[in-house]
Amino acid sequence: MAIAENLQKIKATLPDSVQLVAVSKTKPQSAITEAYNAGQRIFGENRIQEMQEKAEALPKDIQWHMIGHVQDNKIKYMADFVSMVHGMDKEKRLKALNKEAAKVDRIIDCLVQIHIAEEDTKFGFDYQEAEALFQKNLEEVYPNIRVCGLMGMATFTDDQEQVKREFKGLHSFYHKVKTQLYNKDYFNTLSMGMSGDYKLAIEQGSNMVRIGSSIFGARN
Numbered sequence: 001m002a003i004a005e006n007l008q009k010i011k012a013t014l015p016d017s018v019q020l021v022a023v024s025k026t027k028p029q030s031a032i033t034e035a036y037n038a039g040q041r042i043f044g045e046n047r048i049q050e051m052q053e054k055a056e057a058l059p060k061d062i063q064w065h066m067i068g069h070v071q072d073n074k075i076k077y078m079a080d081f082v083s084m085v086h087g088m089d090k091e092k093r094l095k096a097l098n099k100e101a102a103k104v105d106r107i108i109d110c111l112v113q114i115h116i117a118e119e120d121t122k123f124g125f126d127y128q129e130a131e132a133l134f135q136k137n138l139e140e141v142y143p144n145i146r147v148c149g150l151m152g153m154a155t156f157t158d159d160q161e162q163v164k165r166e167f168k169g170l171h172s173f174y175h176k177v178k179t180q181l182y183n184k185d186y187f188n189t190l191s192m193g194m195s196g197d198y199k200l201a202i203e204q205g206s207n208m209v210r211i212g213s214s215i216f217g218a219r220n
Helices: 002-012 029-037 048-057 072-077 091-103 127-134 160-181 199-205
Strands: 019-023 042-047 063-066 084-088 106-113 144-153 189-190 208-211
Touching: 002 019, 002 029, 019 048, 019 091, 029 048, 042 048, 048 063, 048 072, 084 091, 084 144, 091 106, 091 144, 127 160, 144 160, 160 189, 160 199, 189 208
Parallel strands: 019 042, 019 208, 042 063, 063 084, 084 106, 106 144, 144 189
Antiparallel strands: none
């Protein structure tokens, strides 16, 4: 019952306003079932076809979040069931998701990924590109997706001040988008923070955290 215990410990540290995405990528269905039985309903995966297999086998009230880098040609495999797509890191990705959502007659929730880290390996819009995106009438351009917020990953470093600065910058941009550029009631999610830095992320305004190893143990 280690997974259930880990979940309860983490949930005890989260304010009521913060949603927990349990990152179940690479984990077997039995581990997800254990977390599900302990009350968890939102799970994050990073491979579309693996997520599809799990969605077919596991309870239908699970909300599946695609948290990995999205390949356009695979979007069709998740369009009919995914609850939220985190990594909308390019406009062509938004177009592809909108197109596949239209085919299955759904409006899919997604987050725009902002590149806040110093590492080149991370994906996302820079602040200027994102600002230009939010100046468009997104509901009109992409009627089958709903942009619900922003997502970002901090630099993988022991320098807590740097991580804090990156999260703080993203929170302040989120506030700007929400109040000046894209004043929609459903634009209410700021997803930042993982097992190693989620407490810092919450201090800086995150209301959705993605936690895997602290719940399920080290990755396979």
